[in-house]
Amino acid sequence: MSDAEDPPPNIVVLNRRSEKEKDLGIDDFVRNHSLNTEQARAFRIVVDHSNSAEPEQLRMYIAGCSGTGKSRVISSLKSYFEDRDQGRRLRLAAFTGSAAKNIGGVTLHSALMMHGRSSQK
Numbered sequence: 001m002s003d004a005e006d007p008p009p010n011i012v013v014l015n016r017r018s019e020k021e022k023d024l025g026i027d028d029f030v031r032n033h034s035l036n037t038e039q040a041r042a043f044r045i046v047v048d049h050s051n052s053a054e055p056e057q058l059r060m061y062i063a064g065c066s067g068t069g070k071s072r073v074i075s076s077l078k079s080y081f082e083d084r085d086q087g088r089r090l091r092l093a094a095f096t097g098s099a100a101k102n103i104g105g106v107t108l109h110s111a112l113m114m115h116g117r118s119s120q121k
Contacts, residue, residue, distance in 0.1 A: 033076040038069075042062055050081075
């Protein structure tokens with residue numbers, strides 16, 4: 001059997017999205033993830049930047065009071081990139097360990113390799 005052939009019918013491939021789901025437009029993606037206007041704006045900034053011809057690294061800070069949807073935006077971005085097999089392009093960090101855990105990221109100190117320990121005496 002060549003690599004181009006489909007797997008035998010008794011093999012089930014899990015965690016794969018259909019090509020139709022992968023090709024959802026940005027507007028459809030925003031609608032399916034129920035993003036409000038401000039959330040959609042943040043989402044589009046990241047997605048548009050990533051789709052530009054030669055994107056430089058984007059560092060973006062998403063802030064707001066509790067309940068404003070920061071985690072929803074981040075979750076939607078993770079989903080968008082993972083659906084396109086580009087999850088490695090997204091690095092998530094937060095100020096506190098609990099916030100980092102909630103978004104599936106790391107603390108800013110870890111992301112910047114600032115562990116607070118000095119090897120010098």
